[in-house]
Amino acid sequence: MHGSFPITYDPGVIKPPPLRTLLEDAAFRRYMKTLPSLPDNLSWGKPWAVIALRTDGKWMMGKFGQYGQAWQMTVRLIRDTDIEDVSLVSRRRLFAPPTRTEDYKVRVRARGLTAAKIETRTREVPVLAHLIEYPYAWCVRCRRPSSFEQFTRHHAIPRNVPLDEGAPRCVFCGMRLAS
Ligand SMILES: [Zn+2]
Secondary structure (H helix, E strand, O other): OOOEEOOOOOOOOOOOOOHHHHOOOHHHHHHHHOOOOOOHHHOOOOOEEEEEEEOOOOEEEEEEOOHHHHHHHHHHHHOOOOEEEEEEEEOOOOOOOOEEEEEEEEEEOOOOOOOOEEEEEEEEEEOOHHHOOOOOEEEOOOOEEEOEEOOOOOOOOOOOOOOOOOOOEEOOOOOEOOO
16 A cells, blocks of 8 residues: 555544445355456556555555455455545446346236236346445445545645535545546
8 A cells, every 4th residue: 555645534424334244245246256357557656555554544555457366455444443444446437326227027018918918028136235325425436335425625636626415425425426
């Protein structure tokens, strides 16, 4: 890990369930351990970051070229008792909450026919909806439920970038709350 930000955690911020707790959920663990697809034109350099909050309130960030490297660092930090929470952040691609395709059957009665027939259709079902409950929301960069708060300064956003203070941002990565 390199780069430690001398900004302390705002105690007023609502803390989401830590990643180590979220990973106890089988569906979330499967999601995190699956290599996310990144198109070639977004894979250059270091498209992944790990942002960690230490128990003393300081933030740390490291950038990684491969998802596997970022995941290994995330696992190391989860086991570290000096780390309160950690996010594995996608720096270039945004990820909507994952879904899976589900088949379902409907009874349709065609015009002019007396007998109804059963048709199989498909729909997208959210996989992690049980983890994304108010006041937490899905962060499209952290790829996890997170807290969104208003900041005047944010550890993940350069100081010369003006913050529109009304917009809630992810406490880990600074992403605006998707509406
Ligand atoms: Zn985030």
